[in-house]
Amino acid sequence: MKQPAHILIVDDDDRIRELTKRFLTLKGFRVSGAVDAASARRLMDNLNFDLAILDIMMPGEDGLSLLASIRKGPARETPVMLLTARGQTSDRIEGLRAGADDYLAKPFEPEELVLRCEAILRRSAKSAPPPDEVEMSGLVFNAARGELKSGDQRIRLTDAELQLLTVLARNPGEPVSREDLAVLTSAGLERSVDVQVTRLRRKIEPNPKEPVHIQTVRGIGYRLMPD
Incomplete structure (x- = not known):
């Protein structure tokens, strides 16, 4: 038991x-x-x-x-x-x-x-340890190396985008509040988190207007949904 x-x-x-x-x-x-x-x-x-x-x-x-x-x-x-x-x-x-x-x-x-x-x-x-890599519509993000790649091609991320994606990737599938994202990244303000999410979606989502990987959790914040 x-x-x-x-x-x-x-x-x-x-x-x-x-x-x-x-x-x-x-x-x-x-x-x-x-x-x-x-x-x-x-x-x-x-x-x-x-x-x-x-x-x-x-x-x-x-x-x-x-x-x-x-x-x-x-x-x-x-x-x-x-x-x-x-x-x-x-x-x-x-x-x-x-x-x-x-x-x-x-x-x-x-x-x-x-x-x-x-x-x-x-x-x-x-979740013992978070996954080393997460896959999103053909892209692979390795948090330890701070790399987002499409095949052999590395996709450039700003420092703010990398911080945001790293925090979300630590808890795949789990919502992270906008307030916590502001604290744990250099965004500083919740509205700055929203701006960074919009920019990151343009680099990750097949259709940024209908995101499937960085999802909005109403009333809370965002969550990362890998493949």
């Missing part, structure tokens, strides 16, 4: 931590709790977790510091969701750049937390 996913929740607020533990347990997850970074490390040294949920604003060592250390340690592949205070955009950006898989602003609806947990666990279960 498949074991339920084991989730670690790290939050110094006893009420939020216990309520979150209780709700996730009712939804079928196995849940452990930690009051601070030191407690979380002890648990992670002795147990395997499928997902860690870290509050950013904790006394002493904060969630961003804990995230950075997780990404350098033996549990580096563990997916991480950050809990952020609403409006703390800089923390959210720093967290994504440090390797967070998702973020959720407080206060949050428990049902949304569950849906986000399930989405992260689905991604981590089916």
Whole structure:
């Protein structure tokens, strides 16, 4: 029988931590709790977790510091969701750049937390490493080499186009929000992401007006659909 996913929740607020533990347990997850970074490390040294949920604003060592250390340690592949205070955009950006898989602003609806947990666990279960190459209507993109080729001919990409295609290729078939694309590339602004997507479609799509590879996900952002 498949074991339920084991989730670690790290939050110094006893009420939020216990309520979150209780709700996730009712939804079928196995849940452990930690009051601070030191407690979380002890648990992670002795147990395997499928997902860690870290509050950013904790006394002493904060969630961003804990995230950075997780990404350098033996549990580096563990997916991480950050809990952020609403409006703390800089923390959210720093967290994504440090390797967070998702973020959720407080206060949050428990049902949304569950849906986000399930989405992260689905991604981590089916995508160990991202593919080395993706194929799109006769084109081949190799993210490691930063090359888009048609046969032996290399198709020139600007730095911004290469960054965008690389981020999308890390998660083939999965939507990536416009906000995250703005953060993770040099676009900086969501409207700049839209401009780069339009330009990239001209180089990739058989018909840029009816894109089949870089698809718009309404209300979210974009996803890359290889052949």
